[in-house]
Amino acid sequence: MASINDVARLAGVSKATVSRVLNRTAPVHKQTEKRVNKAIRLLQYKPNLLAKGLKQKSGRLIGLLVPDINHPTYSLIVKHVESYARAAGFHLVLANTGNNPDEEARLIDNLLCRNVDGIIFLRVSNKSLAAERMAQSGVPFVLIDRAYEHSPFPFVMSDNYMAGVLAARYLISKGHHKIACVTGPPDISASIQRLAGFQDTLKQNDIALDPDHVLEGDFSFECGRRIARDILDTLPEISAIWAQNDPMAIGMMHTFLKNRIRIPGDISIMGMDDIELAALFVPGLTTVRQPFEKMCELAVQNLISSDSDRFSQLLLMPELVERDSVGTC
Amino acid sequence: MASINDVARLAGVSKATVSRVLNRTAPVHKQTEKRVNKAIRLLQYKPNLLAKGLKQKSGRLIGLLVPDINHPTYSLIVKHVESYARAAGFHLVLANTGNNPDEEARLIDNLLCRNVDGIIFLRVSNKSLAAERMAQSGVPFVLIDRAYEHSPFPFVMSDNYMAGVLAARYLISKGHHKIACVTGPPDISASIQRLAGFQDTLKQNDIALDPDHVLEGDFSFECGRRIARDILDTLPEISAIWAQNDPMAIGMMHTFLKNRIRIPGDISIMGMDDIELAALFVPGLTTVRQPFEKMCELAVQNLISSDSDRFSQLLLMPELVERDSVGTC
């Protein structure tokens, strides 16, 4: 592998000059520039980013930590983050935390060793000390789709409380009052906020959300299936359910349909996120859309922008997407 | 950020010794080791992987190039590759090629600049020169789920011809003879091989696969929906369809169900891959399973193993998974 020295020698210049034409960091005579470029081509020279990074103390790398790469919601986020990161000249180091705080901590340390320019976290549990660890390191970071309540840490996420409000309002507008809610993990503030908005709105409309009608899920397809079965067995009176993400909603629809329960004829289902599949399932899933692409764009932008114009906390508005899974009651 | 020099100074040893305790690369006196470790703890020292990589000419990084991170099949592969790579002490640099050969080429160059230890490719098009480029660079690489026919390049993938055979045999065993096949992109040899196995097997059983019954797809949900509509309009006589991947099969089921076509009552659908959703959709999708986890394990292993015990080409057996989307005819 040719190095900058080889190029310099072949072009008959110093490596400083080569560096200059490479990075346009100072004016170079047209003629010399031509010679250098020719040498680069001849030698198939590729600058060594490790050396460059070592010198500049930046690996041009962004770390992205997700709980589960294969989860439809997260893989969507990964895609958008990668896209915006690369557009800005950064590569993405992707790692699965599996929702394991120890693993997460280890990964953070590893990434810091690589002189990443920043780290983006997805849905770390409230128990995780990731943000504290990062704050201490001084390396920029952003939490996506997840924040510590009343925390001083930077995040960009949807207004989860409003998502609950939107969901409740919609179900109410369709005449439902026997309503259930399937939450995410209880140690995630998104779950808590969404439930709060949902519950408050129902109450304001004199509809009680029976504590027994708040079911604890974990954001997976699988738990949606399980909980749907429970509802069939023990809560036959329910007419509408808001699942706090689409995979759970789709998992529930699966079980209901398999048991010849019609949607929305017999029961109405609503989700949140608006993953690709929400539009694809039969019936199409009415859901509360999170503006993931915008979130990712802002997260990346924030991470790599200079300290001065870095925002700290950003709440984006979710949006109702009406399809066919909610009927009138 | 403390460097190895700081540690050495604080521990009263040379940095060579610090390096030795860090990497267990040579015996160190128990006492000195203790002092060094103490200093490391005190300073919260983290070795700089850029410097280490520069010296050792290895970034402990594996590049993974996929056409679409959000595609269910690929995100599954990403997950497994990440898992095995990290278990072996490597981080993953993930990038989306969007099936764009130019982008792919640029990414390869970028990754090579980072001294990656290897690159794994997913489903590059036949038109892509990725493998040639890589071969020339001398950096190890593996193609997953995709190979150049009669090529000298290393790959690990399913036996796509056999997948076609399995699908055909199964449909035949259920009494179907009016059969259609939805392929992947025509410039992907997986599409070609799968079709060949399918077609040959039908022929051996005296069932003709009318050329009009071979529909060209692109492996996406969306094209499944479109093609299902075409079939409804123009090919009402079809009794069974093999879609060459699950997303297309699921997209088709969506359209059929929406048009009150029963599955498998009116038409039978079969897929390939066995993504999570295949088990979840209603009806459950009968499919040809690819052993993705094993494929990824082998790909990573191959990539990072020493030259001597590196295999070159590996074909794994796919496997039929019977669910509820195919009926008897």
Added chain:
DNA sequence: CTGAAAGCGCTAACAT
């Protein structure tokens, strides 16, 4: 068992 010194490939003063 430990230290000194060279150097990986690059950039960034500082000269000229």
Added chain:
DNA sequence: ATGTTAGCGCTTTCAG
């Protein structure tokens, strides 16, 4: 406009 030099933080001979 270009060259010289001094490192970035680490590993790795080579001595001792």
